[in-house]
Amino acid sequence: MGGARLKDVAERAGVSIKTVSNVVRGEIRVAEPTRTRVLRAIDELDYRPNASARHLRTGRSGVIGLAVPELVQPYFAELATAVIEAARAHGVAVLVEDTGGDPEAELRVARGLSDPLVDGVLISPSRLDQAALVRGPRRVPLVLLGERDFEVPADHVLIDNVSAAREATEHLLARGCRRIAALGFQTSATRHTTSQQRARGYLTALRAAGLAYDPALTPPVRGFARAEGQAVTRGLLALPEPPDAVFCFSDLLASGAVRAAYDAGVRVPGELAVVGFDDIEETRFCVPSLTTVAPDKAQLARLAVDALLTRVTGDPEAPHTTIHASHRLIPRESTS
Structure with a gap:
């Protein structure tokens, strides 16, 4: 069904238009069974939020950026998939960018200059010039992914x-x-x-x-x-x-x-x-x-997306934190 409206989704899911809007925006907690019902109706009706209208109304596009050094690397491909899944649960889309590990490209993304519509940026940096990042302006909130040591005012999600x-x-x-x-x-x-x-x-x-x-x-x-x-x-x-x-x-x-x-x-x-x-x-x-x-790539993604959306919708000046995701050793045949 093409051109579905918010009202159509609400009727299909048996909820109010406001509830559908809350699920799409991901800003207000909605009971999991209700959220699942709304997301199913969105899929069935192929509903697509009007990003331009939302951007004009709220100042936000519902799109976040994710930058990785090499998308061809299996780890980063799997991490990107996990980020997309985590963002989808909030009704948010993800724009993925492969920086090739180029420091200038990473700096541009980290400052929010690679796309004018993104509300915030997740970046797994390879050669990011942190001194240049600190000196220059940032257009949008930033969350760092990965193990690099940074003295940058940004939330940082990593494993030990x-x-x-x-x-x-x-x-x-x-x-x-x-x-x-x-x-x-x-x-x-x-x-x-x-x-x-x-x-x-x-x-x-x-x-x-x-x-x-x-x-x-x-x-x-x-x-x-x-x-x-x-x-x-x-x-x-x-x-x-x-x-x-x-x-x-x-x-x-x-x-x-x-x-x-x-x-x-x-x-x-x-x-x-x-x-x-x-x-x-x-x-x-x-x-x-x-x-x-x-x-735990799924947990890394959830923590990073949650941290970024908290910055996007909340207080951008709140104290920044370092957030640790879990890991585990999986024994298999190569050591048994």
């Missing part, structure tokens, strides 16, 4: 990477591994906070187990890609004393590590246990299935 990496390393220690390599250390020129925090958790676990740090087991990587994991693991397996386990700072690095082991005739997990990070979908279906740290 140090704790997560420590748990991953402790899992390998409990399995009896003692020469545990780590893939994800980066050079000083390319080092990001994600790498630093996961390295800290890895080193903390080794120290607690009484094991000395061996730099030969932490060769630097240029990025968190499959090919990089494969290439670096080949070097590790060629060492006079190769590792008996590898903790990878991303599932893509771990995928490459497993391939390198296969090419070298090294059994996983018999001769080399492998742990990844991110719990992307392919980890459940690769052979062997991959033990990984799973950030």
